[in-house]
Amino acid sequence: MNYKLRSSVSVVDLGNNVLELFKTNTRKAIHLRTQDQTIERLILNMDGQTTIEELGERVGVDVTTKEFANLISYLKSKAIIANDNLVVKRSDYAKYRRVIHFIEDYSSSDESLLEMWENIRNATVVIIGLGAVGTWTAVNMVRSGVKNFIFIDNDIVDITNLHRQFGYTEHDIGKKKTSVLATRLKQIEPQVKIKEINAFLDDTTLDSLDEKVDLIINCADKPTVDQTSEWVGRYCMKTRIPHIVGGGYNLHISLVGQTIIPYETACYNCFDMQLKEINDIEGTNLKRLNTKNRKIGSFGPMCSIVASFIGMEAIKVLSKHITPDNINRRGNFDIYDMSLEYKQFEKKIDCSWCGESI
């Protein structure tokens, strides 16, 4: 096997015998302390064409030693040299090479890259609510290689949706969102399989699922985001399915929802308990008055940026290898000053959903 420095890795000699290997995809650097220029020369000759023997001759290194084998195994485990030998043979490589070479940053061997990619390809993702965040999330997932979906929504396309919801055109007005989006996504990737459930989510909708599901993304806000998230949370704890609270928005603040891995991270109820504690501090006898004909404004790019966060977290979950980042926290993205701030939450031992007594 010939070794190849990954195309997206930059090699920088920082001087004082420190060699930086910079993964440009994820902007992560590895620093190697070296004795001389040998390792640098070895790496800079790994062009994928040169055989190991030629490499050894060119750099003047004995390639049969244990040290050489250790170096190679270290560089592969850190995804500095290519781990793509098994994936390049796949028929879907040409189409998805960018995705594959991206997740390669997290691979530790040829086998692990293949495994992550197969996990993503074979996953089934449920998306609830095909509005602004849900539509952008769905197309993102397809473009990232996910093939199997279950869409849950009972809405029809309306002219007022077009300014923020992906995939709907003027010709689609009056049609079911599930089938319009499914058709659109099949034009992008004919291999996708989409089950359409034309219903608004209630507390029993998910019980009818009989497929093996890998991730549920909740983008439904009717009757409220809190209510749908609670229903999704309850079902996912029961079935141990990872889920992402799709988020919502309050004027110029977009909520970046949390990723939940059942029984490993804070669950929806853990978050709810802590949010209630915060509200209790302000506590008075508050009653909300309804405002007639209230319309809450919305803005497309604010929703699609939330979908982009969900898309990144979803790939981590589906790879079953990359640790998601938005566990035990949720974020506020402020459109006014373009800042992103997180608030930490913890897994509660006294949680009635996932606590110690369960």
Added chain:
Amino acid sequence: MLWNKIYKIKDSVDVYLVDDEFILFYFMNTRTRKRFRINENVINLIEEIDGKRTAEELYKDFIIKNDISKYEFSLFIDKMIEANVLIERLDKHVLSNNDINRYDRQINYFSEFLGSELEAEKAQLKLKESSIGIIGCGAVGGDIAIQLAMAGVESFVLMDYDTVEESDCTRHMYYDRSDIGRKKVEVLSDKLKAINSQIKTYISYSVFTPDTNMDTFLEKSTFVVCTADEPYLGYTANLTSQLCVPRMISHYIAGGFDAHLASTGELVIPYVTPCAACYATYFEHKLKDWKPKKHPVVKRATEFGGLSSMSLFSASFACIEIVKYICGLVDMKENYKKRAEFLFDGMELVYLEPERNPNCSVCGGKKA
């Protein structure tokens, strides 16, 4: 207040009753609150305000069941206007009914920044009347065009020499399998028109180089977006600022592969914000001790990574800034953002700190 006007409670105001004794208005925009001592009449009145009846009509309907004088009623309405809880509804519109209907929720969103429905409609009109020039219709450039078309921009000037290939379908939001082999600008133009049949496009198949004649492109564009990444983004960005700064055309630099994944890009307002050449100077200085060695792999370009969600981040961020600027939602001369990098690993946004270079060859020395 005027009796023939319609008033409504601002959509961004939450109304709470506290201990049946106070009314509390929570302003979602500024996260501030105001509290008033009230009686039952006031609670009923607040629940009656529907944004559809004139003050006169509202009063007539209200006194049937409640005891309140015309004077007390007008005092209350005035107080609520003063407190920023009530606003007057618009009776003359600057947009067509079709546009008002289509962009209803977005106009509503704008009005929260601008304070009135009239200003919000004018902001929507600014989008409609803008013409966005896009140099480079790749993943980020295409996403930006699509999102701006959705938001209400109706004129685009599209420039790209390239054709769609199979792997483009995985990263770009708008390419279908049936588009493989077609010119990117033509495909994008079709997609924009499907979103809104009013959209007009002007297409250029040129390669963007220092020798390209950009006169027509720039004459037709009121705002320019550069996402062209050949030979690399820094180069095309510099070229864009060189063309746009002297002509006082604001522009946005976005996208580019290889170490630009999920970059925010930056808005350039001539002589106000750092231009692309200022950024180049900044990076030259910042990276002066960081020189990558020649990479051994010859054909690297097909092996870079990228996710469509990362392009979508860059495009969405750019569109928020572009719309804020064009519509005047925020004073961008004071509040423009410098480039930031969004890190997939950690999900954090890290801002860079370039400054305008007083000796910049493109924007130095002069004042707007």
